[in-house]
Amino acid sequence: MPTSPFSPIVGRTxxxxxxNxxxxxxxxxxxxxxxxIAVFDLMERKLFYMDLPYNSYWCCELWVFGEFLSFSTMNFSNNTVMIWTMKEYKVNSSWTKTHAVSVDGTPNESFSPFCCTKNGDIIGTDQETGLVRYNDKGQLLEHRPYSSEFEAVVYTEFLLSLPGESEQA
Structure with a gap:
């Protein structure tokens, strides 16, 4: 059985x-x-990869921004989180830097986005003490501290039917 050319990034959970x-x-x-970005296509049952838009995989996240696959990474030289969106799925040249969000206003100078609202606000955590909300221009709107450890996830309901054994290609 062949081994995968991919491995998890150390420290990532x-x-x-x-x-898609x-x-x-x-x-x-x-x-x-x-x-x-390693991808397992559920319909084709194939594993493939896509290039990252920015040559960094430290302090970064994958998430969905609006209707696009998105990538965010911390730029330590100017204390911002850069947000990239893939405008055409599977087209590496379509990665577009859409936001540069300053983290100077958050308590521990970090931000990990995980979703956006219908009006374009960007929601995430500061990775230790609370939820953070930025507007679509990257301005800090709100920080809501929390006192105990928790994990936030985004849930989207949809139906996906996987092909059965008799339907394999």
Whole structure:
């Protein structure tokens, strides 16, 4: 049985992200010696990868921004979180940097986005003390502290029918 060229990125515990009939993970591609997005296509039952928009896989997240696959990463040189969206799925050249969010106003100077509202506000955590909300221009609107450890997840209801054994290609 062949081994996968992918491995989890050390220190990452993020669950797979379901988007566009595939499960997506940030992974390290051994053959290419770089971070990538590993994708398991549920309909085709195939594993493939997509390049990251930015040459970093440290302090980064995958999430869905509006209707697009998104990638965010911390830029330590100017204390911002850069948000990239893939405008055309599976087209690496369609990655577009949409936001640069300053984290100077958060208590521990960090931000990990996980969803957006219908009006474009970006919601996330500061990774330790609370929920954070930015507007679509990247301005800090709100910080809501919490006192105990929790994990926030986004739930989207839909039906996905996987092919049975008799329907395999």
């Amino acid at each position: 993020q669950a797979g992200l379901l988007f 009939d595939g499960i997506h993970w940030l992974a390290y591609h051994h053959d290419l010696r770089k971070g990538v």
